[in-house]
Amino acid sequence: SQTIHQWPATLVQPVGSPLSLECTVEGTSNPNLYWYRQAAGRGLQLLFYSVGIGQISSEVPQNLSASRPQDRQFILSSKKLLLSDSGFYLCAWSAINRAGETQYFGPGTRLLVL
Amino acid sequence: AQSVTQLDSQVPVFEEAPVELRCNYSSSVSVYLFWYVQYPNQGLQLLLKYLSGSTLVESINGFEAEFNKSQTSFHLRKPSVHISDTAEYFCAVSGANFGNEKLTFGTGTRLTIIP
Numbered sequence: 001s002q003t004i005h006q007w008p009a010t011l012v013q014p015v016g017s018p019l020s021l022e023c024t025v026e027g028t029s030n031p032n033l034y035w036y037r038q039a040a041g042r043g044l045q046l047l048f049y050s051v052g053i054g055q056i057s058s059e060v061p062q063n064l065s066a067s068r069p070q071d072r073q074f075i076l077s078s079k080k081l082l083l084s085d086s087g088f089y090l091c092a093w094s095a096i097n098r099a100g101e102t103q104y105f106g107p108g109t110r111l112l113v114l
Numbered sequence: 115a116q117s118v119t120q121l122d123s124q125v126p127v128f129e130e131a132p133v134e135l136r137c138n139y140s141s142s143v144s145v146y147l148f149w150y151v152q153y154p155n156q157g158l159q160l161l162l163k164y165l166s167g168s169t170l171v172e173s174i175n176g177f178e179a180e181f182n183k184s185q186t187s188f189h190l191r192k193p194s195v196h197i198s199d200t201a202e203y204f205c206a207v208s209g210a211n212f213g214n215e216k217l218t219f220g221t222g223t224r225l226t227i228i229p
Contacts, residue, residue: 004157041123043204043221044158059216090157099208099215100146100165105157 002027006106019078023091031093033074038088086113116141116207120220128228135190135223137205144210147188152202200227
């Protein structure tokens with residue numbers, strides 16, 4: 001069966017520090033991968049998605065970036081965190097890039113920037 | 115582009131009472147509709163989805179949702195809620211054609227069950 005992992009589970013970082021959040025998927029190959037941010041009262045905002053190694057699409061301009069160095073690994077990064085980067089970050093995968101496909105979410109990383 | 119509106123940010127309901135969580139969408143193309151549930155401190159998981167066919171779709175834990183194209187709605191209902199249904203519920207929409215696969219989520223409705 002497929003599983004999706006995210007770490008760390010929680011993170012407290014000072015403003016201006018770098019960030020690296022990791023997501024890995026097991027039990028499937030060539031998944032579509034997604035990074036979302038969930039802020040209170042604002043639902044889920046799609047940040048990045050990837051249909052293959054090295055293929056990243058950005059949905060919103062921001063100081064975050066994403067990379068996919070391996071087929072089942074998706075990394076969210078920042079060189080300098082802002083207060084507004086605080087939130088709950090969710091990684092998700094789907095089997096193929098087709099409308100109607102279910103997305104499967106990881107447990108999330110709660111980030112607090114102070 | 116698609117958008118989703120969940121008007122109720124919080125819904126308190128007594129245990130064993132019925133509940134309806136409202137979801138309205140807008141889109142210029144045909145849509146697929148989803149309800150995801152997020153239990154406390156967890157990621158989201160799919161509750162049910164409408165792709166085609168019968169407009170009434172059901173989940174394994176007693177929830178159902180009905181696609182109403184004329185009212186552009188996909189409300190979620192359960193005739194009798196349990197404490198374990200306490201969670202946040204997100205409605206989501208995607209276009210039903212190539213190039214519109216990404217999900218757009220609503221802002222969520224927090225369902226609180228009162229014993």
